[in-house]
Amino acid sequence: MGYYQVEMECAERETMRELQSKRLAENVAHVYKNVPHYKKKMDDRGVTPSDIKSVEDLCKLPFLTKDDLKDAYPYGYLAVPLSEAVRIQSTSGTTGKRVVAFYTQGDIGLWDDCCARAIMAAGGGKDDVVHVCYGYGLFTGGPGLNGGSHKVGSLTLPMSSGNTERQIQFMTDLEATILCCTPSYAAFLAESIIEQGHRGQIKLKAGIFGAEAWSEEMRRDIEARLGIKAYDIYGLTEISGPGVSFECAEQTGMHVNEDHFIPEIIDPETGEVLPDGERGELVLTCITKKAFPLLRYRTRDICVLSRKPCSCGRTLVKMSRLMGRTDDMLIIRGVNVFPSQIETVLLSCGFQPNYQIVVDRVRHTDTFEVRVELTSEMFSDTVKDISTKENELVSAMRAMLGISPKVTLVAPRSIARSEGKAVRVVDKRKI
Numbered sequence: 033m034g035y036y037q038v039e040m041e042c043a044e045r046e047t048m049r050e051l052q053s054k055r056l057a058e059n060v061a062h063v064y065k066n067v068p069h070y071k072k073k074m075d076d077r078g079v080t081p082s083d084i085k086s087v088e089d090l091c092k093l094p095f096l097t098k099d100d101l102k103d104a105y106p107y108g109y110l111a112v113p114l115s116e117a118v119r120i121q122s123t124s125g126t127t128g129k130r131v132v133a134f135y136t137q138g139d140i141g142l143w144d145d146c147c148a149r150a151i152m153a154a155g156g157g158k159d160d161v162v163h164v165c166y167g168y169g170l171f172t173g174g175p176g177l178n179g180g181s182h183k184v185g186s187l188t189l190p191m192s193s194g195n196t197e198r199q200i201q202f203m204t205d206l207e208a209t210i211l212c213c214t215p216s217y218a219a220f221l222a223e224s225i226i227e228q229g230h231r232g233q234i235k236l237k238a239g240i241f242g243a244e245a246w247s248e249e250m251r252r253d254i255e256a257r258l259g260i261k262a263y264d265i266y267g268l269t270e271i272s273g274p275g276v277s278f279e280c281a282e283q284t285g286m287h288v289n290e291d292h293f294i295p296e297i298i299d300p301e302t303g304e305v306l307p308d309g310e311r312g313e314l315v316l317t318c319i320t321k322k323a324f325p326l327l328r329y330r331t332r333d334i335c336v337l338s339r340k341p342c343s344c345g346r347t348l349v350k351m352s353r354l355m356g357r358t359d360d361m362l363i364i365r366g367v368n369v370f371p372s373q374i375e376t377v378l379l380s381c382g383f384q385p386n387y388q389i390v391v392d393r394v395r396h397t398d399t400f401e402v403r404v405e406l407t408s409e410m411f412s413d414t415v416k417d418i419s420t421k422e423n424e425l426v427s428a429m430r431a432m433l434g435i436s437p438k439v440t441l442v443a444p445r446s447i448a449r450s451e452g453k454a455v456r457v458v459d460k461r462k463i
């Protein structure tokens with residue numbers, strides 16, 4: 033599939049390293065001069081911009097966390113005069129202060145380039161019709177993919193989220209070829225398209241899905257239902273939005289746009305930098321953005337980096353599918369549980385990924401329930417068949433997790449569908 037900026041996407045390792053070192057040194061000086069909060073952090077560690085000459089020096093810099101950003105809300109990490117900032121986006125935090133990220137006109141251009149790379153890697157070009165139903169507004173999904181699609185020259189449908197009837201109508205009438213949304217919404221759209229008998233009118237060939245965790249099984253399921261190839265895309269508001277990394281046709285991880293972001297993997301407990309191939313927390317450093325260039329930002333996302341050569345020809349390092357977050361991992365009766373493990377079990381047992389995990393604490397003991405929707409085919413089964421299915425799920429989950437949840441099978445479509453990110457976990461414990 034095509035490249036958008038082949039000289040960067042396929043650069044020699046040495047060339048990329050030199051470019052990164054030069055850009056890193058420039059951005060460290062820029063931040064030190066313009067962000068008093070980060071200057072203080074560097075001063076406290078006894079590091080000055082002149083100590084940072086190359087990528088090898090990155091480990092000398094202090095880490096930044098979401099709490100640092102919240103404490104300095106809203107303007108504390110803005111690194112340019114207000115007159116140069118043209119846009120904000122924001123995280124969807126439900127409690128306390130959100131994180132507000134700023135962009136100059138130039139920053140938006142670079143962000144759009146990153147998303148254009150993702151669209152071209154998914155086979156997009158001038159003749160494509162890109163249907164964007166990530167949310168527009170403060171969320172970065174809509175604006176990011178929209179900008180990327182414009183750069184590629186595709187016809188862009190700025191649908192935003194919601195109103196599934198209208199989504200399907202535009203998708204069929206305008207013959208959309210590339211769908212951009214969250215994987216859970218893609219699964220929901222697929223379900224609705226098939227139910228309403230529109231599958232034959234769909235011209236989609238690819239989907240670019242991200243913003244939440246999804247499993248390989250879910251990918252194959254969406255691909256089969258919509259007859260498309262599904263590509264993962266990763267990013268976070270603090271670092272710009274989608275397009276920090278993107279998948280190519282090999283579908284074995286996401287290429288990090290290393291000319292803009294330097295990734296590191298650290299041990300989340302000790303902060304020690306781990307070698308490629310080891311699993312840990314992803315830390316990102318922005319080397320081109322000017323308005324909000326975070327250095328060594330701890331994402332809390334867990335993954336592995338790999339430099340194995342890729343069949344697509346790109347030399348950009350790959351990050352694996354996310355393996356959870358350092359903070360969304362549930363600890364239930366002392367056992368670590370990732371929602372993605374539950375999804376894997378459901379799909380391997382013939383269920384759809386329509387589920388909710390409910391955790392509570394009753395008399396000092398954790399309760400753990402997984403509510404799972406029956407498929408419409410299963411719904412007509414006898415009570416005996418349904419209880420057999422429940423038992424099957426309980427033992428498959430015990431085998432995967434090491435503890436047994438209570439499994440409750442519920443009627444099809446009784447768990448609220450999400451148009452954005454699905455709410456997978458309801459944790460009622462006061463810990």
Ligand code: DLL
Binds near residue numbers: 243273274
């Ligand atoms: O979700 C940006 C985005 C929009 C990415 C559209 C991809 C597509 P936030 O709302 O700030 O930004 O949430 C960022 O979402 O730290 C991850 O935990 C999670 N996340 C993002 N992409 C993926 C992915 C957008 N492909 C947080 N797989 C990140 C798993 C993802 N989790």
